[in-house]
Amino acid sequence: MTFRIGPRTNQIIAYSVLLLMTIITVLILFFIIGYVFKNGVGQLSLEFLTDRTREMGKEGGIFPSILGTLLVTIFAILIATPLGVGSAIYLVEYTRGGMIRRIISFGADCLAGVPSIIFGLFGFIFFVIQMNLGWSILSGGLTLAVMILPTIIRTSEEAMKAVPYTYREISYSLGGGKLDTILKVVLPTSLPGILTGVILGVGRAVGETAAVIFTAGSSLGIPTSLFSSTRTLAVHFYILAREGISMPKAYGTATVLIIIILAVNFIAYRLMHRFIARYY
Amino acid sequence: MKDKIAEKILLLIALSAILSLLLITFFIFQQGVPFVVRVGLGNFFSTIWSPNRGHFGILSMIIGSLLVTAGALAVGIPFGLACAIFLAEFSSKTIQKTLKPIIELLAGIPSVVYGFIGIVILVPFIRETFGGPGFSVLAASIILGIMILPTIVSISYDALSAVPATYREGSVALGATKWQTVRMVLIPAARSGIVAGIILGMGRAIGETMAVIMIAGNALKIPHSILDSVRTLTSTIALELGYAAGDHRAALFACGAFLFLIIIILNIIAIKVTKRR
Numbered sequence: 001m002t003f004r005i006g007p008r009t010n011q012i013i014a015y016s017v018l019l020l021m022t023i024i025t026v027l028i029l030f031f032i033i034g035y036v037f038k039n040g041v042g043q044l045s046l047e048f049l050t051d052r053t054r055e056m057g058k059e060g061g062i063f064p065s066i067l068g069t070l071l072v073t074i075f076a077i078l079i080a081t082p083l084g085v086g087s088a089i090y091l092v093e094y095t096r097g098g099m100i101r102r103i104i105s106f107g108a109d110c111l112a113g114v115p116s117i118i119f120g121l122f123g124f125i126f127f128v129i130q131m132n133l134g135w136s137i138l139s140g141g142l143t144l145a146v147m148i149l150p151t152i153i154r155t156s157e158e159a160m161k162a163v164p165y166t167y168r169e170i171s172y173s174l175g176g177g178k179l180d181t182i183l184k185v186v187l188p189t190s191l192p193g194i195l196t197g198v199i200l201g202v203g204r205a206v207g208e209t210a211a212v213i214f215t216a217g218s219s220l221g222i223p224t225s226l227f228s229s230t231r232t233l234a235v236h237f238y239i240l241a242r243e244g245i246s247m248p249k250a251y252g253t254a255t256v257l258i259i260i261i262l263a264v265n266f267i268a269y270r271l272m273h274r275f276i277a278r279y280y
Numbered sequence: 281m282k283d284k285i286a287e288k289i290l291l292l293i294a295l296s297a298i299l300s301l302l303l304i305t306f307f308i309f310q311q312g313v314p315f316v317v318r319v320g321l322g323n324f325f326s327t328i329w330s331p332n333r334g335h336f337g338i339l340s341m342i343i344g345s346l347l348v349t350a351g352a353l354a355v356g357i358p359f360g361l362a363c364a365i366f367l368a369e370f371s372s373k374t375i376q377k378t379l380k381p382i383i384e385l386l387a388g389i390p391s392v393v394y395g396f397i398g399i400v401i402l403v404p405f406i407r408e409t410f411g412g413p414g415f416s417v418l419a420a421s422i423i424l425g426i427m428i429l430p431t432i433v434s435i436s437y438d439a440l441s442a443v444p445a446t447y448r449e450g451s452v453a454l455g456a457t458k459w460q461t462v463r464m465v466l467i468p469a470a471r472s473g474i475v476a477g478i479i480l481g482m483g484r485a486i487g488e489t490m491a492v493i494m495i496a497g498n499a500l501k502i503p504h505s506i507l508d509s510v511r512t513l514t515s516t517i518a519l520e521l522g523y524a525a526g527d528h529r530a531a532l533f534a535c536g537a538f539l540f541l542i543i544i545i546l547n548i549i550a551i552k553v554t555k556r557r
Contacts, residue, residue: 115487
């Protein structure tokens with residue numbers, strides 16, 4: 001006798017399995033964050049955040065790494081934002097399909113899929129060696145700028161596309177030129193969407209390891225110029241954990257990293273939602 | 281006049297992404313390809329990697345990369361599709377709005393944190409439960425599988441959501457249950473998007489570096505079981521670039537060039553597959 005399951009039962013089974021797998025996925029995320037926090041929050045103190053790193057990270061705080069992360073990230077954003085937003089303006093306002101558009105889109109799509117170790121190799125040979133910038137905030141920032149460029153292009157593009165066409169028509173009918181329209185109408189209206197892209201770029205830059213370890217180096221000194229080598233939080237955490245230097249300090253550093261990532265994603269999410277609520 | 285100049289400047293800026301891609305391609309290949317030509321393909325695709333003695337075989341690393349990628353897909357595809365289907369078809373707007381950003385947050389967690397969780401939880405668990413060193417193909421597969429989830433979920437979710445509502449209504453009107461509709465109508469209709477998501481997830485898995493270094497064990501041999509230690513192309517680059525010089529460094533760039541080629545091919549397939557929709 002063959003045992004046959006009816007479609008209704010099948011539906012219930014499928015639903016339960018899908019639900020269970022979704023719950024497991026969400027629990028994994030909460031578990032990772034919770035586990036790091038549980039072991040790391042106790043490490044956080046003003047001293048940990050503002051003290052120099054001593055004995056390779058066994059003692060002291062993470063101030064040099066916080067400063068290094070900040071500088072590398074800001075530098076990357078300063079380079080990538082004008083390039084990304086400019087690209088998006090061109091894509092949305094100046095191209096109507098066609099070859100150039102396809103080439104630019106292809107470039108952005110492919111760049112988005114390039115793994116960070118390849119950016120690391122490229123940054124190392126191009127910025128560090130060829131351009132003779134050495135292991136520095138400059139090299140690290142430039143490498144990260146290339147890496148987050150597609151994120152900014154894509155998000156800004158979506159944001160500008162969402163600006164209703166009538167806004168532009170009204171500007172034209174009032175005698176505004178194309179550039180005036182972009183600067184005074186399109187950019188201000190799509191600003192929250194553009195900012196979302198920039199903030200997501202910040203998140204990627206802060207969490208990145210493979211691309212910065214070979215371009216910004218791993219010096220623990222407090223950076224004095226853009227040519228100083230520095231060790232970002234992610235790199236410092238990697239070295240603490242992999243070389244087993246200090247587990248408590250590793251948990252502490254990971255907690256700081258995750259707090260930054262959570263904050264960045266939360267802000268990006270809120271901005272995006274306010275933007276969507278207004279224009280969709 | 282002002283508009284004309286602005287357009288030219290913006291065009292230059294807009295070429296920055298494709299120029300960066302060309303620059304990366306040029307420098308990686310310029311460093312790697314002449315080296316491969318010099319030592320010969322036979323040497324490069326052998327299994328012996330011993331740069332000090334002139335052996336630059338990357339075959340065991342290629343196999344390593346393929347194994348952990350396959351493992352990652354085995355974990356990531358079922359969970360990723362399950363989440364995408366559950367979110368797109370079986371949940372209310374409120375649940376969608378809550379769960380989607382949560383799952384996307386998985387993509388924001390730095391890879392070093394995944395590697396760390398692997399070291400402190402997964403590796404000891406595998407060592408105590410199944411034996412072996414713990415640092416293994418299995419550990420790397422599970423962590424990579426989790427890491428590629430958000431890619432698979434968001435692209436498959438978008439593909440499922442893009443299927444016109446009339447398809448669902450037609451199927452339900454014929455008396456199909458929701459699950460039958462998903463299986464027989466929606467998944468086939470959203471197939472190209474789902475495939476694109478899986479291919480991009482595959483690209484992420486094969487290119488991931490830090491998490492894999494921390495949990496795969498990095499032994500230079502072809503693994504015989506999923507509990508064996510394994511070394512990938514990416515790990516080799518990241519582990520040795522810091523001190524490599526001369527031919528050794530060139531060999532690492534050759535590894536990078538090979539990896540880059542695979543990634544670009546995967547990207548092009550994914551772009552083509554989505555375009556066909």
